[in-house]
Amino acid sequence: MALDKQFIGREYGPYRYTLGEEKMREFTLAVGGAKPGAGTPGEPPAHVSPLLYDEQAAKAGPHGGLIAFPSFAVVFAIRPFSAAIADPALNINMQMLVHGEQDLEFLDVMRPGDVMTTTGRIADLYERARMGFVIVTSESRNQHGTLVVKGTWTAIIRG
Amino acid sequence: MPRTYQPGDTFTHVRECDRYRPIYYAGASGDYNPIHIDPEAGSAAGLNGNILQGLCTLGWVVEAIAGFVEDPGRVRRVKARFSRPVRPEDTITFQGRVTAVQDGRLTAEVSATNQRGEDVLKGAVVEAFIR
Numbered sequence: 001m002a003l004d005k006q007f008i009g010r011e012y013g014p015y016r017y018t019l020g021e022e023k024m025r026e027f028t029l030a031v032g033g034a035k036p037g038a039g040t041p042g043e044p045p046a047h048v049s050p051l052l053y054d055e056q057a058a059k060a061g062p063h064g065g066l067i068a069f070p071s072f073a074v075v076f077a078i079r080p081f082s083a084a085i086a087d088p089a090l091n092i093n094m095q096m097l098v099h100g101e102q103d104l105e106f107l108d109v110m111r112p113g114d115v116m117t118t119t120g121r122i123a124d125l126y127e128r129a130r131m132g133f134v135i136v137t138s139e140s141r142n143q144h145g146t147l148v149v150k151g152t153w154t155a156i157i158r159g
Numbered sequence: 160m161p162r163t164y165q166p167g168d169t170f171t172h173v174r175e176c177d178r179y180r181p182i183y184y185a186g187a188s189g190d191y192n193p194i195h196i197d198p199e200a201g202s203a204a205g206l207n208g209n210i211l212q213g214l215c216t217l218g219w220v221v222e223a224i225a226g227f228v229e230d231p232g233r234v235r236r237v238k239a240r241f242s243r244p245v246r247p248e249d250t251i252t253f254q255g256r257v258t259a260v261q262d263g264r265l266t267a268e269v270s271a272t273n274q275r276g277e278d279v280l281k282g283a284v285v286e287a288f289i290r
Contacts (some may be wrong), residue, residue, distance in 0.1 A: 049226075105236045106233065
């Protein structure tokens with residue numbers, strides 16, 4: 001897989017995303033093992049923190065209200081990564097692509113109504129052992145301009 | 160008394176990837192890649208059926224550390240390499256070990272193995288605030 005290094009530094013975004021309370025709850029419970037049904041995200045399994053889905057409990061908790069499950073961030077922060085690997089300029093065979101590595105840093109909690117703006121860039125492109133590596137970094141800031149999530153996304157193109 | 164944490168402390172989290180988990184996760188996350196929701200598409204890609212989204216497995220690592228520090232809002236970082244697919248009906252055991260505690264923050268290494276003892280993640284590291 002030949003990857004053209006001239007595309008290192010190519011930028012994607014900004015992408016805007018508003019966190020909805022019910023979407024946050026749905027994500028938490030889908031990861032947590034609930035079985036969703038029509039109109040409900042499912043019953044929360046015992047190990048899932050009420051700070052993530054129960055408004056009353058969350059109000060009395062350390063954050064004073066509901067927060068998002070940390071990796072809920074992937075729902076919006078993935079945008080520059082998906083845009084990069086689908087970028088016609090890179091000419092990647094999506095059939096051969098796998099998600100190789102992921103690094104997420106959470107600098108603040110996320111709450112319902114937060115408006116996140118995500119930007120990203122191709123940080124590196126290289127070939128190793130006949131496989132292609134595409135590294136995209138992302139930054140997501142909330143409506144106050146605070147950096148909330150940093151991501152490093154690695155795609156591997158087999159063969 | 161707030162709980163204290165020390166290097167060498169361990170934690171465990173066990174999760175089953177039930178038959179429809181990749182589909183539930185697709186709905187919640189928006190990751191509808193056919194290799195995750197369609198066994199035929201997974202087989203056509205040489206994966207011998209459909210596989211769970213790696214980011215769902217990464218979410219389970221976040222659950223493991225969030226439970227250990229007793230607050231998901233304290234999780235500061237999660238990092239891992241996806242070394243082997245998780246498949247429907249696999250059971251994944253996450254085992255964490257604290258490697259450092261400094262300035263109100265802990266770092267832990269986490270292993271994730273399936274029911275055959277094979278690693279599904281490599282080099283998984285988590286960080287969390289502990290106060």
